[in-house]
């Protein structure tokens with residue numbers, strides 16, 4: 001499996017949007033708006049690949065000079081539970097560190113909290129709804 005940063009508008013980016021749609025949006029009866037995707041132009045876009053096929057992905061969005069937000073973490077259904085998510089989160093943290101960010105934050109789906117806890121993310125504050133499902137803020141100091 002290979003990991004790499006991909007570019008907005010590229011062939012890989014379209015693959016990523018399809019994967020995110022299939023794993024994160026369609027099951028909730030939702031889809032991406034063109035504006036939402038346009039807003040990702042300055043984000044850091046990360047894909048995991050098995051040869052040409054994208055198996056998982058995530059997005060890093062700058063929040064401030066020292067903080068970045070992890071978003072859109074998704075692994076193909078038939079590849080879940082095989083270590084792809086772990087590889088992606090470690091790659092994303094390394095990129096964030098290299099770029100000088102000190103904190104990584106996210107809005108974690110409650111169903112994924114146990115996954116992020118394995119990598120030392122801590123829940124902060126109260127539950128809230130996003131895309132109509134329960135989430136919590138999670139945070140980690142990058143060292």
Ligand SMILES: CC(C)(COP(=O)(O)OP(=O)(O)OC[C@H]1O[C@@H](n2cnc3c(N)ncnc32)[C@H](O)[C@@H]1OP(=O)(O)O)[C@@H](O)C(=O)NCCC(=O)NCCS
Pocket residue numbers: 023024073074075076079080081082083084085086087107108109111112113114115118
């Ligand atoms: C959550 C997700 C990204 C994890 O990726 P993955 O490739 O399935 O996870 P991995 O195989 O790398 O698992 C790493 C470890 O986390 C555990 N884990 C994986 N998903 C978990 C979950 N939802 N809750 C608790 N633990 C989880 C695994 O058992 C494994 O533990 P181990 O190291 O003790 O064996 C992936 O399952 C997914 O895309 N889920 C659906 C979409 C989603 O919820 N995205 C997150 C939105 S915030």
